[in-house]
Amino acid sequence: KAGVTQTPRYLIKTRGQQVTLSCSPISGHRSVSWYQQTPGQGLQFLFEYFSETQRNKGNFPGRFSGRQFSNSRSEMNVSTLELGDSALYLCASSLVRGRNTEAFFGQGTRLTVV
Amino acid sequence: AQTVTQSQPEMSVQEAETVTLSCTYDTSESDYYLFWYKQPPSRQMILVIRQEAYKQQNATENRFSVNFQKAAKSFSLKISDSQLGDAAMYFCAHLSNDYKLSFGAGTTVTVRA
Secondary structure, eight states: OOOOEEEOSEEEEOTTOOEEEEEEOOTTOOEEEEEEEETTTEEEEEEEEETTEEEEEOSOOTTEEEEEOTTSOEEEEEOSOOGGGOEEEEEEEESSSOTTSOOEEOOOEEEEEO | OOEEEOOOSEEEEETTSOEEEOOEEEOSOSSOEEEEEEEOTTOOOEEEEEEETTOOSOOEETTEEEEEETTTTEEEEEEOSOOGGGOEEEEEEEEOTTSOEEEOOOEEEEEEO
16 A cells, blocks of 8 residues: 655745645545644644644645645645745644544655755 | 654663663644654665654554653653664654644764664
8 A cells, every 4th residue: 555645755945936736645545734844833733724724724824825725735835935945844644533543654755944 | 732852962872782862842632653763874864763742551563662752741752772774863853733844953963883
C-alpha cells in the first residue's frame, strides 16, 4: 500500500511568487492535515480537510490556503511568498476524522524562498 | 490553546542502554490523546506510541513505553535497549478535541555505538 505522497519534494521560489504543494493521501483515507516545520517555530498546524471541506485552520495569514478534491488529494497554496515561508511542509492523512485514528505523514516538501 | 513543552533539546545514549525523554503539556480538556513521533533524517514523521488520556495504564510498544501522569500533565517516553536506528528527533504531541495536533520543540536523540 503506497504511503502519503507529497510533491514536489523540493522547491525554490522567489519572494512575491505563489506556490502550490500537493498531497496524495493513502488510498481510502479521507482526512488530510497540513503542518509547517521551521527551526524557529517548530511544527505548526496549518489546516485540516475532510470530505472536501476545511474543518480546521491554524493561526496563519490568509496567504495560506488549501483545498481537497473528491479523491481526497489535497493542495495547499501560498501566495505572495515571504522569506519566512521557507520551511518543510508536511501532510498527514488518516482514515477518518477521529482522534483514535493514526495519522500517517508524508516526507514533506522543502520550500525555499529566496 | 494547547502547549507542549520538551525541555531537552538533545539526549545521548549508549547503545543497549535506556534513555527517557521528557514532555509536559497544558490543556483544559479532560479527554485527549498524546503521541510520541519520531522524525529520522528522511524527515518522515513516524508514530512511536499513543496514549489516551482517560486510560490510566501506560502505553507500551515493544522497547518504547510512556510514563503518563495526568495530574502533573507529564508524558515521558522511555526507550529501552537503545539501537542505532533509534537515532532521530522525537516529538511529543497533543491532539485536541477539534483534531489539532500541537507539537513540542523536539528532542534529538543520538545513539553511541
